[in-house]
Amino acid sequence: MKGLKIIVLAKQVPDTRNVGRDAMKADGTVNRAALPAIFNPEDLNALELALRIKDTNEGTTVTVLTMGPGRAAEIIREAMYRGADKGVLLTDKKFAGSDTLATSYALSLAVKKLAPYDLVIAGRQAIDGDTAQVGPQVAEKLGLPQVTYAEEILSVRKGRVTIKRRLERGVETVEAPMPLVLTVHSSAPACRSRNARYTIKYRHARTLGELQDTSEDYLQLRKDRPYLTIDEWGVSDVGADVDQLGLSGSPTKVRKIENVVFTGRDSKVISGSENDIEALMKELIDSHTIG
Amino acid sequence: MDNVFVYCEIEEGQVAEVSLELLSKGRSLADRLGCSLEAAVIGAGLKGIEKQIFPYGADVIHIADDKRLYPYQTLPHSAILNGLFREEKPRIGLLGATSVGRDLAPRIASALKCGLTADCTALEIGDHTENKTGKEYRDLLYQIRPAFGGNIIATIINPETRPQLATVREGVMKKEICAQDCKGRVKTIDSDKWLGDDDFVVKIIERHIEQSKVNIKSAGIIVAGGYGVGSKENFRHLYDLAGVLGGEVAGSRAAVDGGFIEHERQVGQTGVTVRPRLYIACGISGQIQHRAGMDQSSIIISINNDPDAPINQIADYTIIGDLTDIIPKMIKYYQKNTK
Ligand SMILES: Cc1cc2nc3c(=O)[nH]c(=O)nc-3n(C[C@H](O)[C@H](O)[C@H](O)COP(=O)(O)OP(=O)(O)OC[C@H]3O[C@@H](n4cnc5c(N)ncnc54)[C@H](O)[C@@H]3O)c2cc1C
Numbered sequence: 040m041k042g043l044k045i046i047v048l049a050k051q052v053p054d055t056r057n058v059g060r061d062a063m064k065a066d067g068t069v070n071r072a073a074l075p076a077i078f079n080p081e082d083l084n085a086l087e088l089a090l091r092i093k094d095t096n097e098g099t100t101v102t103v104l105t106m107g108p109g110r111a112a113e114i115i116r117e118a119m120y121r122g123a124d125k126g127v128l129l130t131d132k133k134f135a136g137s138d139t140l141a142t143s144y145a146l147s148l149a150v151k152k153l154a155p156y157d158l159v160i161a162g163r164q165a166i167d168g169d170t171a172q173v174g175p176q177v178a179e180k181l182g183l184p185q186v187t188y189a190e191e192i193l194s195v196r197k198g199r200v201t202i203k204r205r206l207e208r209g210v211e212t213v214e215a216p217m218p219l220v221l222t223v224h225s226s227a228p229a230c231r232s233r234n235a236r237y238t239i240k241y242r243h244a245r246t247l248g249e250l251q252d253t254s255e256d257y258l259q260l261r262k263d264r265p266y267l268t269i270d271e272w273g274v275s276d277v278g279a280d281v282d283q284l285g286l287s288g289s290p291t292k293v294r295k296i297e298n299v300v301f302t303g304r305d306s307k308v309i310s311g312s313e314n315d316i317e318a319l320m321k322e323l324i325d326s327h328t329i330g
Numbered sequence: 331m332d333n334v335f336v337y338c339e340i341e342e343g344q345v346a347e348v349s350l351e352l353l354s355k356g357r358s359l360a361d362r363l364g365c366s367l368e369a370a371v372i373g374a375g376l377k378g379i380e381k382q383i384f385p386y387g388a389d390v391i392h393i394a395d396d397k398r399l400y401p402y403q404t405l406p407h408s409a410i411l412n413g414l415f416r417e418e419k420p421r422i423g424l425l426g427a428t429s430v431g432r433d434l435a436p437r438i439a440s441a442l443k444c445g446l447t448a449d450c451t452a453l454e455i456g457d458h459t460e461n462k463t464g465k466e467y468r469d470l471l472y473q474i475r476p477a478f479g480g481n482i483i484a485t486i487i488n489p490e491t492r493p494q495l496a497t498v499r500e501g502v503m504k505k506e507i508c509a510q511d512c513k514g515r516v517k518t519i520d521s522d523k524w525l526g527d528d529d530f531v532v533k534i535i536e537r538h539i540e541q542s543k544v545n546i547k548s549a550g551i552i553v554a555g556g557y558g559v560g561s562k563e564n565f566r567h568l569y570d571l572a573g574v575l576g577g578e579v580a581g582s583r584a585a586v587d588g589g590f591i592e593h594e595r596q597v598g599q600t601g602v603t604v605r606p607r608l609y610i611a612c613g614i615s616g617q618i619q620h621r622a623g624m625d626q627s628s629i630i631i632s633i634n635n636d637p638d639a640p641i642n643q644i645a646d647y648t649i650i651g652d653l654t655d656i657i658p659k660m661i662k663y664y665q666k667n668t669k
Contacts, residue, residue, distance in 0.1 A: 055478055139446070140439060167478065170448040172436035175404075179440035184532050185404055187433045201535065206429040209539040211401075215532040290445030290491040294458060294472065297483045306642055311651030313659060319631075319647060320663040328608050328629055329551065329575050330668050 042098020043195065043217075045089045046153055048146060048161035048177065049082035049103050049118065051111040055166050078114045081162030083230035085223040088192060089160050090122045090231065096195060100124045104149055106134060106142060109248045115269050119241035120233040125266070127153070128246050131273035133281055138289035139168070143176030145284060148277035150181060157217040158200070163188055163224050174222035184215050188224040246271040333368050333390075334360040335420040335493065337411060338383060339430050340373040340400065341539065345382045347547075348426035348500035355453060355503040356424055357387035362455050363469055365421065366390060370414055372407050372519075374400035380516050387508045392418075394519035398530060401537060402430050405529040406521075408437040413524035415442060420493040422471050424453075427497035435497050445488030446495040447473035451502055451622060458487055465489075471496065476599060476622060501547050501603035501623075544578065544594050550607045551577030554597055554624070557584035558613020558634065559653065565590050567657040568612060574661050580604070582614045598623035612653045616641025633657070 053074035086103070093099040103118040105111050106129040115126030129149050137145065150159055159181070164171035171187075178185035186202050193201040193212065201214045205224045243260060245253075246269045261267050274281060282288055309315045324330040334356045339346035353369060360367040366389035371379055376395040383391055394410050415423065415438065423438070425431035427449045439446035452474040458467045471494040473486040488494045546552060553572040555565055565579070572579045581591035583598060597604055599619040609627035614620060616632070616639060624630070625644055632645035633653045642648040649656055 139436065140443065143440060168448075170436075170446075171432045172439070172446060172448060175433060175436035176440035179408075179437045185433070185437070186532065187404075188429060206539070208429075209537070211534060211538075212536040213532055213534050290443070290488045291447060291473075291486050292445075292489060293484055294487045295485040296477075297485075306645050307647050308637070308642075309647055309649045311649060311656050311659070313663075316649070316656065316659040317663040317667070319649070320660060321667050323608070323629075324664070324667055329664065 042096050042100070043092060043157040044153075044155065045092060045099060045101045045158045045160060046150055046156050047082070047086050047089050047101060047103045047118065047123065048159065048174070049086065049105045049114055050079045050162075050165045051076045051105065051107050051114045052079045052165050052167045053077075076110065076113070078117055079162055079165045079167075081164060081223060081225050082114075083162070084225060084227040085160045085162045085221075086118055086121065086123065087228050087230040088189065088221070088223050089158070091228075092158070092192060092195060093122065102127065102153060104129065104146065104153070106130070106145055106149075109246065109252070112246045112249055112269055112271075115246075116241060116244050117233075119244055120238040121231055122234060122237060125270075126244070127270045127272060128248075129272050129277070130246075130248070133274045133279075133284050136286040136289065137284055138291045139170055139172040139176055140290060141284050141288040143173050143180055144288065145277065145279055146173065147177050147180035148279055149272060150177065152272070152277055155218075157219075159183075159218070159220045160189075161220070161222050163222045171222070174220060178220035181218075181220065183218055183220050185220040185222070186213055186215055187222045189221045190224050190227045241267070243267050244269050331419045332421045333365045333418065334363070334422045335368050335370055335415070335418070335424070336388075337423070337425045337431070337434070338369050338371045339402070339426055339428060340371065340376070340379070343375065343379075345371075345379065346426060346428070346500075347505065348428060348431075348498070350382075350386050351500065351503040351505045352424045352426065352498060353383065353386035353388060354506045355498070356422075357506075357508065359422060359453065359455060359471070360387075360389075363421070368392060368418070368420070370394075370411060370519075372399050372410050372521075373402075374398070384512050384514055385507045386505070387512050389514040390517060391514065392517050392519050394521040396521055398525075399521070401534060402434075403530075403532060403534065404433055404437060405532065406525055407434055408441070409524045409526075409529050410519060410521050411438055412441045413521075414519060415493060423493040423495045425495070425497045427499040431497050435495055439495050442491075442493070444491035444493055444495060445486075446497070447475060447486045448497050450475045450496045450498050453496060453498070453503075458489060460489065470494070476618070499603065504605075544592075546578045546580045546595055546597070547602055547604055549578035549604070551575050551610075552580050552597075552604055552606045552608070552624075552627070553577055553610045553612065554580040554582065554614060555585050555590065555612045555653075556582040556614030556620075557588055558615075559585060559590055560613070562590045564654060567654060571610070571657050571661055574664055575608075577606075577608070582620050585614075611641050611645070612657065614641055615639050616644065 161174040338349040368390040605626040
């Protein structure tokens with residue numbers, strides 16, 4: 040068998056477990072610079088699924104595609120250290136402020152540019168938005184079937200994939216033809232850790248933007264080893280219509296952001312003494328709350 | 331045109347709870363907007379399904395009944411719903427934030443190039459003035475949801491595109507049977523005009539759906555435990571209290587993650603939303619994601635050894651102390667005073 044061509048969609052996300060005060064900008068978009076950035080957890084599950092297919096299907100290549108600011112190249116390198124072959128960073132000021140519809144438009148153009156491919160695999164959702172919308176929206180824009188919440192690939196045979204999916208209240212096994220879009224659930228196997236050999240091999244992988252920003256000079260090295268170049272594409276590289284991108288291409292608008300405030304109730308504070316507890320239970324019985 | 335649509339999910343001949351809840355919400359939105367409430371039902375063997383739906387206030391029910399349409403599959407269902415929405419041009423479309431709704435809604439939003447907000451916790455109607463242009467919009471759907479791990483509450487709108495699509499989790503909206511004898515029209519969807527062979531390329535080989543055994547959502551009294559309960563063994567105290575009071579036991583995510591209690595019983599943003607008559611929070615600190623699932627309980631009692639735990643601020647009664655000491659006393663004095 041010839042091996043498959045797999046594209047993994049991954050996102051660098053702010054670690055929402057560590058949100059500070061300056062996390063949101065006045066226009067309601069996220070101030071990413073103020074937060075630690077991590078590889079979106081379910082995208083790591085997606086990467087693992089892709090790598091498992093690669094393990095068992097010789098000749099398979101895994102390309103990681105991410106859209107984000109320049110520093111998102113970090114997760115491409117991270118994916119390479121774990122076994123991905125190639126990376127593409129989709130980055131342009133004009134993508135900034137995109138909602139899920141505009142994001143999936145941009146991603147779908149980049150996927151088309153990477154054609155031909157057999158599988159597009161994404162995490163179910165990103166922890167900064169929890170929407171789970173981008174995967175299905177990319178599938179629709181590519182005109183492909185989708186299988187969401189994948190947990191395990193049972194087989195890849197004759198152009199068809201058999202997949203176990205995790206539903207809210209159960210599991211389903213489906214068989215679908217390639218090319219196909221998959222989104223991967225957190226119950227899928229955790230991603231393998233870095234491979235020492237790949238970590239050395241890809242240590243100097245950079246995007247053009249990163250090379251311009253640093254004083255690193257590995258020009259000759261890069262010439263000899265083309266795998267060290269992470270492709271960087273902007274709006275014109277994927278032929279995007281600017282009106283469908285960014286804030287103007289996003290049908291959803293943030294009207295208002297409120298910090299979470301407590302709506303206090305009149306709280307009666309009670310000690311744990313026998314008397315206090317008995318009084319409380321009597322009160323609850325009398326008001327027919329219990330009993 | 332310009333009506334409110336609810337996509338009704340079907341499982342084994344039953345309309346899903348979340349769809350009925352959305353019909354009730356849709357009814358109040360439609361009343362506010364002075365338009366009709368319409369349900370879309372796509373499935374197989376749907377004869378008589380309207381009897382489950384009319385009591386929740388639908389004026390029109392669109393039914394696509396074809397043996398190929400059950401169980402749910404992305405492509406045929408989205409082909410039909412897209413076709414229906416293109417014809418009917420609804421103002422608002424509501425779907426459950428379930429495995430099905432969250433698979434289907436983005437597909438629709440992408441095809442119709444319209445805005446979609448996932449996991450809304452409130453839906454309201456209101457106006458909007460665009461800051462930059464001064465342009466005014468009347469009667470938009472405010473799609474309100476926690477964002478950013480629950481640290482903020484965002485109000486999202488779709489000023490220009492229709493339908494305004496939103497998904498909502500089960501238990502967030504309240505299911506209410508209409509006061510009057512509601513009865514509307516049934517319309518048959520001619521699905522063949524939207525379906526092609528390409529829509530059936532994915533095959534379902536096997537399916538196991540478990541009916542959830544526990545139902546904390548409809549419990550009148552909930553005794554919930556958090557990480558502060560400390561162990562699975564200590565949860566016994568909570569089961570004892572729930573047992574004598576006739577309630578259910580629930581937990582926080584930290585309690586679920588700690589393996590003290592099963593995920594089906596998790597209350598909160600990523601669990602179930604409950605609104606019991608009495609909620610007893612034992613060893614729960616009360617982070618926003620937890621409160622989002624229980625702050626509408628009628629009476630809240632917090633048992634916590636930390637007087638400054640955030641949960642105390644929304645509790646009607648705060649008992650300061652160790653729960654392993656307090657709960658047995660509650661059981662003792664309940665039994666003493668009801669005998
Ligand atoms: C995206 C996202 C979604 C989330 N969704 C949910 C959700 O759906 N539901 C949810 O619950 N959480 C959710 N969380 C997690 C949430 O932020 C909190 O981490 C969690 O609710 C904390 O659980 P806890 O109160 O049980 O634990 P803790 O915060 O550890 O609190 C334990 C409490 O027990 C008290 N205590 C300790 N020992 C005793 C004792 N012996 N007697 C009495 N009191 C004692 C302590 O004072 C403390 O107040 C979510 C988080 C994120 C980021």
